Amino acid sequence: MALNASRKPVLDGKECDMSGWDMDNCPVRDVLDRIAGKWSTLLLEALSRQPYRFGELRRLVPDISQRMLTQTLRDLQRDGYIEREVFPTKPPSVEYRMTELGRSLFEPLSKVLRWAEANHPSVKAARVKYDESELA
Amino acid sequence: MALNASRKPVLDGKECDMSGWDMDNCPVRDVLDRIAGKWSTLLLEALSRQPYRFGELRRLVPDISQRMLTQTLRDLQRDGYIEREVFPTKPPSVEYRMTELGRSLFEPLSKVLRWAEANHPSVKAARVKYDESELA
DNA sequence: GAATGTTGGTCTCAAAAAGAGACTAGCACT
DNA sequence: AGTGCTAGTCTCTTTTTGAGACCAACATTC
8 A cells, every 4th residue: 555655654662552551441541531520620629729518619610510519529539539528517518628639639730720721812712713714 | 597607708708719700701611621521631642742643543542433533633623732634645644733732731731641640549549448438 | 387598419301412333435455 | 346445424322411309407587
């Protein structure tokens, strides 16, 4: 096949050979799949500042459903980023706080969030440009 | 209400007042919702090393469907992180490469990926602990 | 004392997103 | 003539997400 004669072969061993990754145990995927959710970073951002209660988080992030708030908090708790403490008041109140592991994750993560804030205009500009070229 | 008398008031102005965020134009959410997808970081990781063609990416990430590969690449292109170039060979070949904007995003993002690799054991341990306590 | 509000959820059903697989066209190679 | 390659699209099914009702126990209000 002469088609790709001009291109150097790919995956010659030293390159980004993801095919060697164990996909069922890939650290990046295993960890990222959880924190990549639509709500995870938002909740981590809030809890990185101070502990909050369930209802407080719901008011802080108005457009999250209770269902997804419960589920996301549980996922974050299961992975060890946040802790859940129940106070035996009436009605019982529940407080969520970030763990040390969560803080160590949030350190690099917060840099991405700041990048997002700083480069939002560039991204929006890119979208406009793309959408215009698609009209054609 | 005596219930929360022991807790200090929340949202007194200086704290994490996300309720003041414009949810329809929140930079963090707007940018993160795209790169937080299941496949985005994986493709950015690959393309951060060298340009790849459609089929190469498909082989590199074996369990992505063609449908999601197409769509994720388009999303990343629309936001300006990658470029798409069609070569008029027969059959035509398409090459994807990272842009400067993409590289500037990948710099902080790669730190999160490295955190994920380094702390995967801690996360797995947290999960085991959580699952055990849930059995009770 | 009855109605209402508060807590942190769960349950159900509808809508949206993702995955699986077939199908395309034009050409090269056998 | 048959097979394979390219980069996708189209359809169908399964999974995920969202919207909203409902819960029980107690506090406050009327």
